[in-house]
Amino acid sequence: xxxxxxxxxxxxxxxxxxxxxxxxxxxxxxxxxxxxxxxxxxxxxxxxxxxxxxxxxxxxxxxxxxxxxxxxxxxxxxxxxxxxxxxxxxxxxxxxxxxxxxxxxxxxxxxxxxxxxxxxxxxxxxxxxxxxxxxxxxxxxxxxxxxxxxxxxxxxxxxxxxxxxxxxx
Amino acid sequence: xxxxxxxxxxxxxxxxxxxxxxxxxxxxxxxxxxxxxxxxxxxxxxxxxxxxxxxxxxxxxxxxxxxxxxxxxxxxxxxxxxxxxxxxxxxxxxxxxxxxxxxxxxxxxxxxxxxxxxxxxxxxxxxxxxxxxxxxxxxxxxxxxxxxxxxxxxxxxxxxxxxxxxxxxxxxxxxxxxxxxxxxxxxxxxxxxxxxxxxxxxxxxxxxxxxxxxxxxxxxxxxxxxxxxxxxxxxxxxxxxxxxxxxxxxxxxxxxxxxxxxxxxxxxxxxxxxxxxxxxxxxxxxxxxxxxxxxxxxxxxxxxxxxxxxxxxxxxxxxxxxxxxxxxxxxxxxxxxxxxxxxxxxxxxxxxxxxxxxxxxxxxxxxxxxxxxxxxxxxxxxxxxxxxxxxxxxxxxxxxxxxxxxxxxxxxxxxxxxxxxxxxxxxxxxxxxxxxxxxxxxxxxxxxxxxxxxxxxxxxxxxxxxxxxxxxxxxxxxxxxxxxxxxxxxxxxxxxxxxxxxxxxxxxxxxxxxxxxxxxxxxxxxxxxxxxxxxxxxxxxxxxxxxxxxxxxxxxxxxxxxxxxxxxxxxxxxxxxxxxxxxxxxxxxxxxxxxxxxxxxxxxxxxxxxxxxxxxxxxxxxxxxxxxxxxxxxxxxxxxxxxxxxxxxxxxxxxxxxxxxxxxxxxxxxxxxxxxxxxxxxxxxx
Numbered sequence: 001x002x003x004x005x006x007x008x009x010x011x012x013x014x015x016x017x018x019x020x021x022x023x024x025x026x027x028x029x030x031x032x033x034x035x036x037x038x039x040x041x042x043x044x045x046x047x048x049x050x051x052x053x054x055x056x057x058x059x060x061x062x063x064x065x066x067x068x069x070x071x072x073x074x075x076x077x078x079x080x081x082x083x084x085x086x087x088x089x090x091x092x093x094x095x096x097x098x099x100x101x102x103x104x105x106x107x108x109x110x111x112x113x114x115x116x117x118x119x120x121x122x123x124x125x126x127x128x129x130x131x132x133x134x135x136x137x138x139x140x141x142x143x144x145x146x147x148x149x150x151x152x153x154x155x156x157x158x159x160x161x162x163x164x165x166x167x168x169x
Numbered sequence: 170x171x172x173x174x175x176x177x178x179x180x181x182x183x184x185x186x187x188x189x190x191x192x193x194x195x196x197x198x199x200x201x202x203x204x205x206x207x208x209x210x211x212x213x214x215x216x217x218x219x220x221x222x223x224x225x226x227x228x229x230x231x232x233x234x235x236x237x238x239x240x241x242x243x244x245x246x247x248x249x250x251x252x253x254x255x256x257x258x259x260x261x262x263x264x265x266x267x268x269x270x271x272x273x274x275x276x277x278x279x280x281x282x283x284x285x286x287x288x289x290x291x292x293x294x295x296x297x298x299x300x301x302x303x304x305x306x307x308x309x310x311x312x313x314x315x316x317x318x319x320x321x322x323x324x325x326x327x328x329x330x331x332x333x334x335x336x337x338x339x340x341x342x343x344x345x346x347x348x349x350x351x352x353x354x355x356x357x358x359x360x361x362x363x364x365x366x367x368x369x370x371x372x373x374x375x376x377x378x379x380x381x382x383x384x385x386x387x388x389x390x391x392x393x394x395x396x397x398x399x400x401x402x403x404x405x406x407x408x409x410x411x412x413x414x415x416x417x418x419x420x421x422x423x424x425x426x427x428x429x430x431x432x433x434x435x436x437x438x439x440x441x442x443x444x445x446x447x448x449x450x451x452x453x454x455x456x457x458x459x460x461x462x463x464x465x466x467x468x469x470x471x472x473x474x475x476x477x478x479x480x481x482x483x484x485x486x487x488x489x490x491x492x493x494x495x496x497x498x499x500x501x502x503x504x505x506x507x508x509x510x511x512x513x514x515x516x517x518x519x520x521x522x523x524x525x526x527x528x529x530x531x532x533x534x535x536x537x538x539x540x541x542x543x544x545x546x547x548x549x550x551x552x553x554x555x556x557x558x559x560x561x562x563x564x565x566x567x568x569x570x571x572x573x574x575x576x577x578x579x580x581x582x583x584x585x586x587x588x589x590x591x592x593x594x595x596x597x598x599x600x601x602x603x604x605x606x607x608x609x610x611x612x613x614x615x616x617x618x619x620x621x622x623x624x625x626x627x628x629x630x631x632x633x634x635x636x637x638x639x640x641x642x643x644x645x646x647x648x649x650x651x652x653x654x655x656x657x658x659x660x661x662x663x664x665x666x667x668x669x670x671x672x673x674x675x676x677x678x679x680x681x682x683x684x685x686x687x688x689x690x691x692x693x694x695x696x697x698x699x700x701x702x703x704x705x706x707x708x709x710x711x712x713x714x715x716x717x718x719x720x721x722x723x724x725x726x727x728x729x730x731x732x733x734x735x736x737x738x739x740x741x742x743x744x745x746x747x748x749x750x751x752x753x754x755x756x757x758x759x760x761x762x763x764x765x766x767x768x769x770x771x772x773x774x775x776x777x778x779x780x781x782x783x784x785x786x787x788x789x790x791x792x793x794x795x796x797x798x799x800x801x802x803x804x805x806x807x808x809x810x811x812x813x814x815x816x817x818x819x820x821x822x823x824x825x826x827x828x829x830x831x832x833x834x835x836x837x838x839x840x841x842x843x844x845x846x847x848x849x850x851x852x853x854x855x
Binding site: 027038040048049054058060065096098099100101104108109112113115116120124127130131132135160 | 340341375376377410411412413414418420512517518519520521522527530531534537538541542545546549552553556557559560561562563564565566567570571575701753755762763764765780782783784785786787792794
């Protein structure tokens with residue numbers, strides 16, 4: 001089995017050395033490749049865009065057959081004079097929303113884009129609120145012994161003393 | 170050996186259960202013998218897990234193909250080096266490996282503190298035993314690595330059965346880095362268990378917040394360092410093996426490893442707020458809780474197949490276990506916090522809006538936003554399916570768009586933070602401190618533009634890199650100058666002395682510098698170019714200033730694979746620079762798969778990255794795929810600096826008194842004042 005495989009390889013290399021007559025030609029246009037970087041390769045095995053599919057682990061690390069098919073499809077759409085957006089829409093109609101490499105900025109996909117903005121706004125708001133609150137706080141007044149506020153502080157001080165008694169480092 | 174292995178695992182489970190239950194009893198009764206016996210049970214658990222792990226390794230090394238795990242992940246021809254790695258290449262083994270690494274930490278903690286912190290350690294032991302019980306449950310009852318093969322014989326009975334050879338190791342993993350990347354990453358994941366255990370223990374034991382931070386400082390740094398290194402090694406592996414020309418694809422599993430790193434980094438910074446100013450005790454406890462939960466979540470995402478990924482090797486049924494454990498841990502954290510939160514009371518006070526303190530608050534906010542953004546982006550496909558029945562993919566372009574602004578803001582703060590004094594910074598000193606770094610940054614930005622890097626984010630990034638580097642340099646220069654004038658040393662030696670006296674602070678700056686280098690490398694990604702061509706012998710293709718000529722091809726047969734190798738001559742103009750040998754490997758074993766060996770000509774300016782993609786199935790000609798990736802090397806250099814900086818931060822401080830014997834007492838505090846105006850001296854806490 002192994003031997004047979006080696007022979008196959010040897011044949012391949014010999015064929016290479018002899019120089020096959022087939023001319024190199026890409027089966028798809030550069031423009032198709034550009035557009036296909038915005039479409040996910042639907043082979044479900046590589047998790048890359050169809051334009052950049054390198055299919056790790058596959059026997060050919062170029063675009064896999066699925067990606068090639070998609071690239072050709074893009075070219076077919078281009079030949080009909082469709083715009084990039086029209087082509088993407090056509091693919092979404094065909095494959096569903098899984099074909100996006102990034103969520104669309106409409107419908108539920110918009111939520112994905114708004115999420116980080118929302119976190120930033122809320123986070124920043126909270127931070128400004130906290131900073132202002134802390135900065136406005138007057139220096140802690142010394143609590144006179146025996147007042148109502150002393151109890152939790154005493155407990156805390158006791159716990160602190162206990163902690164330093166019981167640990168070292 | 171398999172029976173022995175599974176027996177030790179079972180025994181480990183029993184010991185851990187005893188350490189847990191007995192530990193609780195020890196806390197309640199405070200009986201010294203019970204305390205001692207539970208601690209020893211904790212150690213025994215670890216030793217038993219070590220033995221079980223070595224048993225599995227023994228089975229792998231002895232080619233025992235009656236074992237299901239050995240059959241699935243090894244074969245006779247696999248080299249010894251990769252037989253070690255086979256341990257963590259599958260679900261069962263990697264979970265055992267998790268337990269193994271956790272045990273290294275646990276036993277270190279138990280031994281290091283065996284005579285210390287008497288009252289706190291039983292609590293710590295209980296928390297650690299709790300985590301170990303969870304993983305041992307998986308190891309023993311859900312995903313046992315010691316399953317034997319069985320077949321039905323002629324009489325219809327099951328009997329043991331052994332295969333002649335195994336399926337071999339996943340070829341993508343047969344690469345030297347794959348032997349060190351997972352242990353590093355897992356050491357990061359497991360390492361955060363220690364600060365978590367101390368934080369929870371201190372809370373349960375009603376210690377005010379400062380103690381556990383002090384105790385776990387170095388453990389956290391060790392975990393963080395492993396995590397950083399693990400992430401970078403993973404990126405390098407993806408770059409050098411997967412052959413797609415990139416190093417980071419925002420794959421769910423990559424994201425999962427980034428999440429605890431982000432909160433862990435936030436934590437490393439915010440502990441300083443607590444040590445210096447006694448602030449943010451509650452926040453720190455929750456940050457470390459979240460970091461631990463994210464570590465578990467990361468393991469869960471990697472192992473459960475909830476999100477599709479090239480890394481999620483197996484879709485399995487362990488998901489519910491992880492969800493259950495996450496829920497339980499969260500519940501315990503909430504309960505402990507609700508009960509004892511009074512002991513974390515903090516006097517949060519800011520003297521000024523412009524101060525080191527507020528810059529740390531921003532730092533934490535940004536790291537947290539980054540973490541939540543990555544998390545929600547990773548889980549968004551799952552959400553979208555829930556809400557709309559339509560799975561919407563979230564790929565790399567989304568993450569790049571969201572994370573670049575966040576990353577650059579964090580980089581900016583890296584430069585600003587050290588310029589701000591604790592408590593209060595006057596506008597005057599700001600102007601004085603910001604002037605030069607800004608000018609240097611601008612020069613870097615202009616230089617980048619002039620060199621042809623015409624991309625907004627990249628130029629901004631390089632501007633910030635210059636800015637940050639200058640502020641870090643200034644920190645060393647200012648402190649070094651003071652020491653130089655006091656001791657008469659040269660400035661370079663004085664800076665070294667300075668770093669050794671306050672290793673944590675200056676180690677931190679070295680790490681920052683490492684991150685600057687990483688960012689320089691990331692800035693290059695906007696300018697990647699590529700070309701792909703089916704070539705005959707003698708054909709050439711151009712990429713940038715390089716010309717690639719396919720000289721010849723050969724095959725080589727190794728024990729475990731056969732490789733087709735392309736011999737590519739690289740020319741710059743008419744001058745030959747070097748030969749590159751990209752390979753395509755076909756691995757043996759029933760699991761037929763191929764691997765690429767990328768050939769990289771790497772300079773500081775750019776990487777010429779050449780892949781032999783294989784024979785084009787349509788034309789039957791060899792296809793060469795070449796990438797020109799600027800500045801990538803800086804990322805790996807940055808990684809080295811990050812590790813060196815962490816090691817420096819871990820080193821103990823050198824005492825100033827030794828060097829300045831006889832110098833007046835005030836000298837060291839004068840230095841401290843110069844370094845850190847406005848703050849009373851507290852050694853080694855910066």
